[in-house]
Amino acid sequence: MASISGICSSSPTLQKFQNQPPALTNTLRKEHVAFPARRVDRSLSLTTHSVAREVPAEVFDGAAVATEKKGLVKDPHALWQRYVDLLYQHKELGLYLDVSRVGFTEEFVKKMESRFQVAFRTMEELEKGAIANPDEGRMVGHYWLRDPKRAPTSFLRTQIENTLDAVSKFAHDVVSGKIKPPSSPEGRFTQILSVGIGGSALGPQFVAEALAPDNPPLKIRFVDNTDPAGIDHQIAQLGPELASTLVIVISKSGGTPETRNGLLEVQKAFREAGLNFPKQGVAITQENSLLDNTARIEGWLARFPMFDWVGGRTSEMSAVGLLPAALQGIDIREMLAGASLMDEANRSTVLRNNPAALLALCWYWATDGVGSKDMVILPYKDSLLLFSRYLQQLVMESLGKEFDLDGNRVNQGISVYGNKGSTDQHAYIQQLREGVHNFFVTFIEVLRDRPPGHDWELEPGVTCGDYLFGMLQGTRSALYANNRESITVTVQEVTPRSVGALIALYERAVGIYASLVNINAYHQPGVEAGKKAAGEVLALQKRVLAVLNEASCKEPVEPLTLEEVAERCHAPEDIEMIYKIIAHMAANDRALIAEGSCGSPRSIKVFLGECNIDELYA
Numbered sequence: 262m263a264s265i266s267g268i269c270s271s272s273p274t275l276q277k278f279q280n281q282p283p284a285l286t287n288t289l290r291k292e293h294v295a296f297p298a299r300r301v302d303r304s305l306s307l308t309t310h311s312v313a314r315e316v317p318a319e320v321f322d323g324a325a326v327a328t329e330k331k332g333l334v335k336d337p338h339a340l341w342q343r344y345v346d347l348l349y350q351h352k353e354l355g356l357y358l359d360v361s362r363v364g365f366t367e368e369f370v371k372k373m374e375s376r377f378q379v380a381f382r383t384m385e386e387l388e389k390g391a392i393a394n395p396d397e398g399r400m401v402g403h404y405w406l407r408d409p410k411r412a413p414t415s416f417l418r419t420q421i422e423n424t425l426d427a428v429s430k431f432a433h434d435v436v437s438g439k440i441k442p443p444s445s446p447e448g449r450f451t452q453i454l455s456v457g458i459g460g461s462a463l464g465p466q467f468v469a470e471a472l473a474p475d476n477p478p479l480k481i482r483f484v485d486n487t488d489p490a491g492i493d494h495q496i497a498q499l500g501p502e503l504a505s506t507l508v509i510v511i512s513k514s515g516g517t518p519e520t521r522n523g524l525l526e527v528q529k530a531f532r533e534a535g536l537n538f539p540k541q542g543v544a545i546t547q548e549n550s551l552l553d554n555t556a557r558i559e560g561w562l563a564r565f566p567m568f569d570w571v572g573g574r575t576s577e578m579s580a581v582g583l584l585p586a587a588l589q590g591i592d593i594r595e596m597l598a599g600a601s602l603m604d605e606a607n608r609s610t611v612l613r614n615n616p617a618a619l620l621a622l623c624w625y626w627a628t629d630g631v632g633s634k635d636m637v638i639l640p641y642k643d644s645l646l647l648f649s650r651y652l653q654q655l656v657m658e659s660l661g662k663e664f665d666l667d668g669n670r671v672n673q674g675i676s677v678y679g680n681k682g683s684t685d686q687h688a689y690i691q692q693l694r695e696g697v698h699n700f701f702v703t704f705i706e707v708l709r710d711r712p713p714g715h716d717w718e719l720e721p722g723v724t725c726g727d728y729l730f731g732m733l734q735g736t737r738s739a740l741y742a743n744n745r746e747s748i749t750v751t752v753q754e755v756t757p758r759s760v761g762a763l764i765a766l767y768e769r770a771v772g773i774y775a776s777l778v779n780i781n782a783y784h785q786p787g788v789e790a791g792k793k794a795a796g797e798v799l800a801l802q803k804r805v806l807a808v809l810n811e812a813s814c815k816e817p818v819e820p821l822t823l824e825e826v827a828e829r830c831h832a833p834e835d836i837e838m839i840y841k842i843i844a845h846m847a848a849n850d851r852a853l854i855a856e857g858s859c860g861s862p863r864s865i866k867v868f869l870g871e872c873n874i875d876e877l878y879a
């Protein structure tokens with residue numbers, strides 16, 4: 262068995278805890294012990310041979326690597342050895358990755374080695390500017406955002422650097438009051454209203470929840486849907502502070518319907534409050550998009566570019582995430598630094614030294630490379646509450662694809678859900694512990710419970726944080742005892758640097774995993790289909806309204822049956838959708854159900870209220 266070299270065992274403190282995992286030892290000693298970031302000569306070792314070997318130009322058959330699942334290691338001593346042997350530690354970030362509770366075998370790792378080498382080379386080409394998103398003919402450049410010199414051209418490098426400088430300067434000028442709203446009692450901006458959806462919301466939401474200080478210079482809230490009641494709620498909560506609200510409208514495409522609706526609703530609220538929206542509006546979008554042109558023509562306060570080589574779900578390190586974060590007083594340079602350090606670690610072509618590759622290895626093993634199990638994300642830290650929701654888009658929109666790169670129908674993906682611990686132990690962890698075994702867990706552990714000097718023992722020798730720690734460890738052990746596998750990602754505390762590193766870790770793991778299963782992680786064809794279908798429903802609604810309006814303008818008013826409406830819309834096959842459209846309109850007082858025709862949908866007769874065709878198409 263390997264010896265653990267590098268941990269000095271002279272200090273009595275250490276000897277007492279000789280067998281403690283390095284993380285605990287480091288914490289106990291309150292200093293970084295020279296724990297070997299890389300170990301050599303291990304018995305249970307992941308494949309460590311160099312990349313010098315020419316990687317076979319393998320054509321993937323897309324099938325999972327056939328590996329029978331042996332029983333999990335249960336002997337405590339063997340498990341401890343597995344833990345130590347497999348523990349990945351990024352000393353500078355203080356980030357550890359424990360994959361010992363995932364049962365992959367050395368045989369499996371050896372089988373996967375050549376695929377990983379191809380994945381590493383694919384990622385290297387991607388970072389050099391290859392068209393890594395072939396379906397849309399685009400480069401994939403989110404890694405360049407935190408290391409601009411890696412961008413393939415000086416033009417792109419300059420764009421990245423200039424945008425970062427512009428974001429930093431604008432945020433500084435707003436927070437300092439140099440840029441202020443035209444008419445607000447506070448004399449400065451105090452609120453941010455972010456209007457965006459998907460990747461134009463989830464990253465900023467996750468980071469705000471994780472990193473915003475208790476009293477940020479500007480407090481952020483989100484309109485991330487086309488729910489009128491939700492929009493009304495946000496505007497009502499702003500109240501008179503609408504006058505000191507900076508509205509940031511985020512849309513890479515500049516044409517997403519939900520975002521456009523949110524903008525129109527917010528602009529209506531500004532008009533009704535007698536406020537001048539353009540003086541409080543900021544747009545973050547691709548240059549010359551509909552949104553960009555609107556903001557330019559209307560003279561909005563500021564516009565920041567999004568780039569076609571940054572996907573929505575990987576845009577947190579672009580102006581999309583950096584501007585809202587900076588306005589909340591979050592150190593965006595530290596976020597970028599954490600991501601950059603993690604990126605560098607993930608460029609290793611030695612699997613066991615590459616944390617993103619280790620994650621991808623675990624995902625492939627646990628889900629047989631076909632998504633056979635769900636990924637449960639369990640941060641034991643309130644501030645990381647939205648990490649699972651952020652990863653839902655990053656993982657599922659990247660991996661959830663019908664076809665692979667060779668055109669085979671694979672229906673790939675890994676489902677993601679989660680919330681936070683220990684809260685979820687009082688919700689669904691009962692099923693995880695004993696129920697259907699259709700998942701693997703990723704614990705996110707944060708070692709620092711409270712800032713130094715703020716801890717408090719609620720009973721002798723025990724703090725609240727000890728309970729949280731104990732609940733995590735207890736749940737991890739209880740799941741493993743029942744053969745439920747888990748990964749643990751440990752950070753010292755939640756900081757801009759560790760959050761940046763976590764984002765980078767998962768962005769890269771998704772990219773590597775996509776290579777392993779031979780799919781394009783960077784497009785989202787299914788979303789376009791959904792947008793198209795929604796458009797068809799709205800088009801049908803307009804036809805229904807026209808038919809009802811015409812019938813309602815007759816004297817006497819002529820209530821129509823559903824069949825008559827469908828016939829007059831020339832859409833008899835859409836009668837059910839027509840019924841649903843009418844039911845929704847009636848619930849909102851925009852259509853009237855004739856007396857006595859309630860009950861079965863077959864019986865209703867409907868006509869319009871007091872409205873004419875001009876209002877319909879105003």
Ligand SMILES: O=P(O)(O)OC[C@H]1O[C@H](O)[C@H](O)[C@@H](O)[C@@H]1O
Pocket residue numbers: 458459460461511512513514515516517520572573574658785788
């Ligand atoms: O930023 P936008 O262009 O408005 O797009 C917002 C979202 O729209 C779609 O749902 C895409 O699939 C997402 O990846 C994107 O984040």
